Amino acid sequence: MKSVLVSFLSGVVFAIGLGISGMTQPAKVIGFLDFTGNWDPSLAFVMVGAITVHAIGYRLSRSRPSPLFASTFAVPTRTDLDLRLVGGAALFGLGWGIAGFCPGPALTSLVSGHPSVMIFVVAMIAGMSLYTLIEDRWLRRQVPAQGGGSPLTTPPSSAFQNPADS
Amino acid sequence: MENFTPLASLIGGSLIGLSASVMLCFNGKIAGISGIVAGLLSPTKHDTLWRLVFVAGLLAGGFLLRFFSARSFEIGSVRSGGALALAGLLVGFGTRLGNGCTSGHGICGISRGSKRSLIATATFMAMGAAAVYIVNHLLGGAL
Numbered sequence: 001m002k003s004v005l006v007s008f009l010s011g012v013v014f015a016i017g018l019g020i021s022g023m024t025q026p027a028k029v030i031g032f033l034d035f036t037g038n039w040d041p042s043l044a045f046v047m048v049g050a051i052t053v054h055a056i057g058y059r060l061s062r063s064r065p066s067p068l069f070a071s072t073f074a075v076p077t078r079t080d081l082d083l084r085l086v087g088g089a090a091l092f093g094l095g096w097g098i099a100g101f102c103p104g105p106a107l108t109s110l111v112s113g114h115p116s117v118m119i120f121v122v123a124m125i126a127g128m129s130l131y132t133l134i135e136d137r138w139l140r141r142q143v144p145a146q147g148g149g150s151p152l153t154t155p156p157s158s159a160f161q162n163p164a165d166s
Numbered sequence: 167m168e169n170f171t172p173l174a175s176l177i178g179g180s181l182i183g184l185s186a187s188v189m190l191c192f193n194g195k196i197a198g199i200s201g202i203v204a205g206l207l208s209p210t211k212h213d214t215l216w217r218l219v220f221v222a223g224l225l226a227g228g229f230l231l232r233f234f235s236a237r238s239f240e241i242g243s244v245r246s247g248g249a250l251a252l253a254g255l256l257v258g259f260g261t262r263l264g265n266g267c268t269s270g271h272g273i274c275g276i277s278r279g280s281k282r283s284l285i286a287t288a289t290f291m292a293m294g295a296a297a298v299y300i301v302n303h304l305l306g307g308a309l
Contacts, residue, residue, distance in 0.1 A: 010193075
């Protein structure tokens with residue numbers, strides 16, 4: 001139960017951080033990505049602040065055998081670079097640049113009731129669902145299942161979901 | 167540079183880092199938003215509640231922002247519904263294909279020195295800049 005409260009409060013703090021930092025304002029995000037125009041470097045400070053604090057938090061977590069309210073750390077361990085990683089990041093970047101929204105700020109902004117946010121979030125969830133559909137039907141068959149099993153008998157959370165990067 | 171807000175952005179970023187650290191140290195979870203949401207779309211037992219509650223927390227935080235910092239929800243850009251729908255599809259599909267977004271790769275991954283996240287972040291930053299260049303400078307902002 002304590003872990004549920006932690007998740008909730010973390011979500012609240014995350015959203016407030018997004019709001020204070022400027023990440024929930026698409027025009028500001030676009031201004032940050034507009035290197036050849038009227039560039040606003042503010043959002044680089046979001047990354048500096050977040051990475052500095054979380055690098056310390058990560059080190060703290062490494063000093064413990066397990067999390068305080070859970071049995072294991074679900075931390076990604078993959079180190080290989082592949083086309084999916086780069087291609088996925090490229091598509092994501094294009095969408096981020098067009099709208100000025102990424103997933104966290106878009107969800108947080110839902111409470112504003114602004115139609116732009118609604119359209120973006122519905123489309124984002126559709127995009128995620130489309131990926132799952134394509135992965136199940138096509139992508140997974142190209143990767144031989146580990147242990148020689150048929151791809152169709154591979155559990156749905158094989159190599160791609162756990163451990164994922166996020 | 168008239169909208170430059172280094173201090174607010176640094177403080178806000180630190181709060182994001184704090185939230186991600188608390189999730190990791192207490193619950194052992196990575197605060198990557200696209201991954202958290204995607205997990206809700208194909209729910210599995212014992213791995214759904216924390217995701218739902220985290221997203222509920224995001225929305226609750228959004229409500230607080232509405233009262234204390236209404237400026238946070240200024241859209242300030244004019245993109246058509248079609249452009250937003252295209253962007254949403256790209257963000258949803260791309261974050262699943264690439265296993266993460268600004269939070270999962272850009273903050274959590276880079277903080278632990280992940281080479282994958284560093285490459286992903288460099289890629290989405292570059293493509294984001296390319297998209298803004300095309301839309302704002304080649305198309306005159308009309309999309």
